Amino acid sequence: MRILIVEDSQRLRDSLSDGLRSAGYAVDAVGDGRQGLIYARATDYDLIILDMMLPVMDGLTVLNEYRSAHGQSPVLILSARDRVEHRVEGLRGGADDYLVKPFDFDELLARVEALCRRAKGREANTIEIRGVTLDLASQTIRYEDEELVLAPREFSMLRYLMINAGRTISRMELEEHVYDSNRQVWSNAVDSSIAAIRRVLREARAPNLIRTRRGMGYQIDTEQLKESAPR
């Protein structure tokens, strides 16, 4: 899942990027509104975290222009302005959620997860495919009560594939949603990560969920796919 942070405070930008990357998200972060709009238009982000008071172009203008250009990514406004009219203005301007600074990082994470989940049209917090369960709340993957330990990048990749189960995901799409723009993506990086995921699944005696669609990308086998209720 790839997130864009548009925040003028360098420290907040850095700590948010750090925290979200640690939570398994790919993060791009920019410090002014114009750059934020350029990034948002250029990439199909799973979520945009947007400050309101930004240099060059304020957050509301960024939001309006993004929505005017049919940008579909969910937008979470992160602002120090806490009055009701500010929230109303932001939400009516096209934002999907509004969080007032200062905030609890866990709350931010929960909102990020909820927004990403809703954007994919799902209600549940967990996805189970042939005994392999992805818990979006705790950011864990289990097979028959055993937690599968994956590196953050592999976790993000498997999560993206499971969320989009049944659909063939191209390497480019995977790169776009799993790697942030600051990372150099080697040509076989996606294949290496897929191989690592398959190895972990194999070691846990879990079924190999990922099917390679030659020349097209990867797909999670949808047979026996089912979603469980939220925990």
Next chain:
Amino acid sequence: MKSISRTLLTLIAVGLIVTVSLAGIATYLSAARSLRDQLDEHLVERAETFAELVVQERGHVQFDFDGDLDEDTIGALLDVVDVTGDFVARSPAWPETMGTRPVLVGSSTRLSSVTVDGEPARMVTMTHEASIDPDEPQVWAAPPAMVQTRVIVRTASVDETIASVGQSLLLGGVIAVVGSLLCVWFGVRRGLTPLSRVRDGLASVDAQRIEPIEWSPEPPIELRPITAAVNDVLRRLKHAMERERRFTDAAAHELRTPIAELRSLTDVASKWPDGERQRAAIAEAQSIAKEMEAIVECLLDAARGQTNEESVEPVALGLVVEKELSRASARAEARGLSLGMSCVNGASWTAPLAAVERIVRNLVDNSIEYTCPGGSIEVDITEQRGRTTMRIQNGPVSLSPEDAASAFEPFWRSDKSRESRSHVGMGLTIVDTLARSIGVEREVEVTPEQAFRVTLMQSRH
């Protein structure tokens, strides 16, 4: 009395009642007098008619009338007596109480009020000479005899007429007063309706969103100064509230952003503990704490004003400016800014030294921060007509002339996002507060040449 309508109604009612009563009384008296005068005139005319009937024939005085002299026939009571007191003619019902002996000296006519059978009446007493027939033979010729003719007319009918007039006037007066009071009551209510609209208008003012009131329909001329004053107050309140709101927004941003940074840093560091990350978080947290301390200090400085009456003294402006420019010279040089000053000898402000130093320091720091590289900062100190003026001009700057109006506002920065953390936008606010506290007038402008100019003036006391 607290009610305007009640006061107006009471005053107008009392005025009306007094006026109508006085007018009624005057009309009544006038009518009564007029009726009585007419009665008297009529009485005198009748007495004269009767007097002409008193004739002297062959030396004897006679009343030349053949008919009855009773009251029903002649419409009055008549009594004619000669000089000896013998009556010449008399109505049968003539009251005996009137029978006094006359004193007949010269002609006269006298009117008086009398009572006949217990009823009011008017009496005319006429003393005159009896008429002599011109054909009277000389043998009987004698000087005309003096006689007294008295005529009494009962006045009961006239008194009834007068009483009737009085009653009509009273009834008319009451109707006029009541009718007028109703009209006045209605008029006062109508007249005071605009006051109710003013009250409703004021009641509709939302404390959270103050706006001048749209008076519709427009209030009457008498109330327009009041409604205009109300709207003026509301406009000033709105301006003050907007200023307050801007300050709150800015303060919220200035204080919440570092708190958000702090929380985010510490949350991430504790959620994913890592030696390097935690060390970096601690260092950043210390840096944030210092920045927040600076913000709080600025706010407190602005709130306190930092003036101490006891330490007020003449402060040589030239020395203070020189010292501050010297302190800032390295930073100015690093940004390629040129510094310059001119000062007339002995120019001074009467103020606490610390306040003047803080004003100059903030202005110089502000100039260095916001002047584009390669620009200049000039300080001029002049004295004219008892005023000592310090003008600091720096440029070019990336400001528009409209920005000048906001320059003294708390947390205002030309960079709307407040991205720069080296300044919090309180420097000029503190200058404004301090200058105000030491009686220095302030002007700010952005010139067409993109120079930012602050002019501070103190008059000699």
